[in-house]
Amino acid sequence: MEDELRCPSCKQFFNNPVLLPCYHSLCLNCAILLQQPAHHHTEPVENSGGSTSTSSTASDHQDVDKLSILSETDSGVVCSSSSRPNSYVGTPNFHSSPLANSMFSLCCTACRKTFYFDEHGANNLIKYRLLQNIVDKYGESKNIVLKCQLCEQVPADDATVICEQCEILYCEKCRENCHPARGPLAKHNLLNATAGKTALRNKHKSKEMCCDEHPSETLTFFCQVCRLPVCNRCMLENRHVQHDVQPISAVCKAQKVRQVKFVLWGVGLIPNQLFHCSETQNNLKCPSPCALQK
Numbered sequence: 001m002e003d004e005l006r007c008p009s010c011k012q013f014f015n016n017p018v019l020l021p022c023y024h025s026l027c028l029n030c031a032i033l034l035q036q037p038a039h040h041h042t043e044p045v046e047n048s049g050g051s052t053s054t055s056s057t058a059s060d061h062q063d064v065d066k067l068s069i070l071s072e073t074d075s076g077v078v079c080s081s082s083s084r085p086n087s088y089v090g091t092p093n094f095h096s097s098p099l100a101n102s103m104f105s106l107c108c109t110a111c112r113k114t115f116y117f118d119e120h121g122a123n124n125l126i127k128y129r130l131l132q133n134i135v136d137k138y139g140e141s142k143n144i145v146l147k148c149q150l151c152e153q154v155p156a157d158d159a160t161v162i163c164e165q166c167e168i169l170y171c172e173k174c175r176e177n178c179h180p181a182r183g184p185l186a187k188h189n190l191l192n193a194t195a196g197k198t199a200l201r202n203k204h205k206s207k208e209m210c211c212d213e214h215p216s217e218t219l220t221f222f223c224q225v226c227r228l229p230v231c232n233r234c235m236l237e238n239r240h241v242q243h244d245v246q247p248i249s250a251v252c253k254a255q256k257v258r259q260v261k262f263v264l265w266g267v268g269l270i271p272n273q274l275f276h277c278s279e280t281q282n283n284l285k286c287p288s289p290c291a292l293q294k
Contacts, residue, residue: 005135008109009034012147012156014135016167018125019247024110025131029149029168031106036043038102038116046237128231129220136201146193158179162196164189169197222251 007014009030016028026034104121107114115122139146147156148171157167163179165188170179179185191199207221209229217231225243234240 001138005138006132010149010156011154012149013139013144014128014131015149017131017135019128020106020108020113020125021115022108022111022113024108026109026122027129027149028122028125028127029166031125033119034109035104035121038105059096101111119218126247129218132201136197145180146197148174152180156231159193161190162193162200164191164196164200167200168191168242221245222248224251 005013007017007027007030008024011263012027014025014027017025017026017068018031019025020031031292062124102116103119104117105114106117106122122181138144138161146159146162146169148159149156149169151157151171157171159175160172161175162169166179168179170190173252175190179188179190190196211217211219211234214233216229219229221230221232221235222228223230223234223240223243223245228239229248230240235245
């Protein structure tokens, strides 16, 4: 159980995990550290300590699909035209090489698949709140001491503070080196590691919508058949078992893409409409030959 709750990159318990398109997870900070400029992508070297992750052979690396989730505008999602009409995911839009406007690439440390992003990089990835809640509850039940996320040695030192804005755990040494109280970082609020984690969790919960049928659950999914947001417990009920259910954040992003495309389509019609208006205006200013004869 414990190994599944650890990030395959830093080997620590997940902190602010994000979900990759291959359905593996990373800490958001780890994903940001692992991403590289798209034009010189190299495979990440795994940390030698902690549990091992899924390995793959050199031939697998050559044949692996490179999935592009390059953003259309700021959504971080590409919706394939061949996808199911009512689905966010559908059939993934695979590319053998990065697109022209790809800015960052990220290789999953578990399966070695490569993903391409726009200028927002790994921040496009979906926050995996359910996994974070599981990690938090497990840590509380086992009285596990929080570890620094930026220590290079294994095991990492105990975390003493967490930044409310960065949502990163620091030991004293890493805080002094990586988060000095000067410049733009001077306005960041540093909290006690344990109390800060609880405060951030409550902060996130206050921003989330709760299910009407299950008040203790957060609406994290969207049923495409019922056209309703649902929670984890709703998904276990018979009425949603066979339905197409997607992460609600992903559905929102896909909807944003559709809305932006519709707006751009409308903008594309403007020059033609302006031309017709100008033509009509000129005709009104210049009387026709028949009108002049009368």
